[in-house]
Amino acid sequence: MRFPAPPRPVVRLRGAAPGTIGPVRFEERAVEIFPEAVERETFVARSLAALAVHGFVPGSALLMIGVCRDELTFPLVDRLRSVWGPAFDLSSLAGMLFLGRTGIAAARDHAPSADGRQRFVAFVFSHIGIDEDGVVGQCRRPGQAEPSPACGALEAFRRELAAGRLDVDLDPGDLEQSLLKQRLLRRISYGEVPDLVGLTRIARDAIYDDMAALVSQLEHGADTDVAVISGVQVHGPGGSGFVAPGRGFVRIGRGRVEHELALGAAVAR
Secondary structure, eight states, X not given: OBOOOOOOOOOOOTTOOTTOHHHHXXXXXXXHHOTTOXXXXXXXXXXXXXXXXXXXXXXXXXXXXXXXXXXXXXXXXXXXXXHHOSEEEOOOGGGOOOOHXXXXXXXXXXXXXXXXXXXXXXXXXXXXXXXXXXXXXXXXXXTOSSOEETTHHHHXXXXXXXXXXXXXXXXXXXXXXXXXXXXHHTTSOTTOOOOHHHHHHHHHHXXXXXXHHHGGGXXXXXXXXXXXXXXXXXXXXXXXXXXXXXXXXXXXXXXXXXXXXXXXXXXXX
């Protein structure tokens, strides 16, 4: 399902004058890397319209959200909740999905069913920062004198890959990072060291595939509908941010209707 590309937004630091170099660098770099990216509000509005076509409207579906634990991800989460209502939390480091069959089964009986159907809407995202100078993998958080990593968990994994000293044992004191490395390593060729953008896309696709597999636990039969939408959150200076939509599908009852949320200037890579 395609939509006309919205006008490209101008992103500026709060309080900054038009044309200042920092925000322009962020926007230009973000669009260069993720040409499909749109502003958060645009993403929420257009995903809402796309889902409504299939009967998913606020009040009729249980919202499920999977994002990194990083507080930079919260503005999008808050906006989705303001539209769809309270959310079942799927989140782990880097947005990975480690709740498993037991975790997703806990959501099975939470969805509204006033019209005789149960509906679930899952939004799942990896994420990355870009600072005011266009440096990828960094973002200045409120109150910080200097930028800090985003996503820190993916960057830590990438550094291990680059050093050739990757520990893939399950560490009880670092369970989520251990599981992240084990999951993503299966999608990386031997000897390959992706840059952070590439690793963020790899994480996005792994998260989507894992969510697509997990939702089978939600399906009671012909009266259950499920939607999954993936993407990358792109964080910028001053609380600005984009969403680069990834793959998405709607499954109505026992059938499956695939649709693409092409919300930006190009199709997600």
